[in-house]
Amino acid sequence: MSNPPAALQKAPHHLxxxxxxxxxxxxxxxxPTPPAWLEWAYANPDILLIDHAQCxxxxxxxxxxxxxxxxxxxxxxxxxxxxAREELLHFEQVVTxxxxxxxxxxxxxxxxxxxxxxxxxxxxxxxRLIDLLIIGALIEARSCERFARLIPYLDEExxxxxxxxxxxxxxxxxxxLLLARQQTQAPIDDRIALFVACEQALITSPDTxxxxxxxxxx
Ligand SMILES: [Fe+2]
Ligand SMILES: [Fe+2]
Numbered sequence: 001m002s003n004p005p006a007a008l009q010k011a012p013h014h015l016x017x018x019x020x021x022x023x024x025x026x027x028x029x030x031x032p033t034p035p036a037w038l039e040w041a042y043a044n045p046d047i048l049l050i051d052h053a054q055c056x057x058x059x060x061x062x063x064x065x066x067x068x069x070x071x072x073x074x075x076x077x078x079x080x081x082x083x084a085r086e087e088l089l090h091f092e093q094v095v096t097x098x099x100x101x102x103x104x105x106x107x108x109x110x111x112x113x114x115x116x117x118x119x120x121x122x123x124x125x126x127x128r129l130i131d132l133l134i135i136g137a138l139i140e141a142r143s144c145e146r147f148a149r150l151i152p153y154l155d156e157e158x159x160x161x162x163x164x165x166x167x168x169x170x171x172x173x174x175x176x177l178l179l180a181r182q183q184t185q186a187p188i189d190d191r192i193a194l195f196v197a198c199e200q201a202l203i204t205s206p207d208t209x210x211x212x213x214x215x216x217x218x
Pocket of ligand 2: 059140
């Protein structure tokens with residue numbers, strides 16, 4: 001990372017990040033990433049990369065589990081198959097970056113984030129799947145937003161990589177949302193609102209340890 005932490009408070013960086021992000025994605029999220037999280041990320045560059053690798057692997061694994069469970073949905077199968085391949089490619093790219101930077105890959109505890117969202121999931125289909133797809137859209141949207149906001153503070157190699165991720169995670173957000181809406185004729189806006197509010201609370205409240213999807217420092 002190249003800029004001093006003091007620079008994190010400067011508004012022009014946020015303007016730069018917003019320029020990279022589609023309006024539909026910014027409207028979907030309940031809040032922007034707090035500057036305190038960006039400072040926390042700046043102070044933990046190794047954990048940022050290790051947990052990022054974990055997130056890519058989990059994203060591929062979630063998509064794979066949908067491939068097993070919903071074999072009667074052609075659009076879901078093609079979108080999730082493509083998504084799983086892309087997430088595994090991202091995983092490989094992060095691990096390669098870690099190796100070239102001498103960052104050792106070790107196990108990290110998961111953040112509270114995904115479980116904090118999944119605990120509100122309804123238990124039987126099609127409601128369960130709708131909720132799972134909304135959560136998928138939120139995780140992709142937040143990841144995309146965080147990559148964009150981190151870019152101004154990264155060295156050129158990492159910034160270039162994260163710019164490519166902003167594009168693909170933004171597309172994954174759209175795909176998950178499309179699949180969620182496709183599951184029912186009824187509006188799903190109340191479920192989206194519930195998960196957006198829950199996600200916002202997880203992002204803005206104090207958290208125990210720095211992770212890619214953590215809240216803010218205590
Ligand atoms: Fe990814
Ligand atoms: Fe993704």
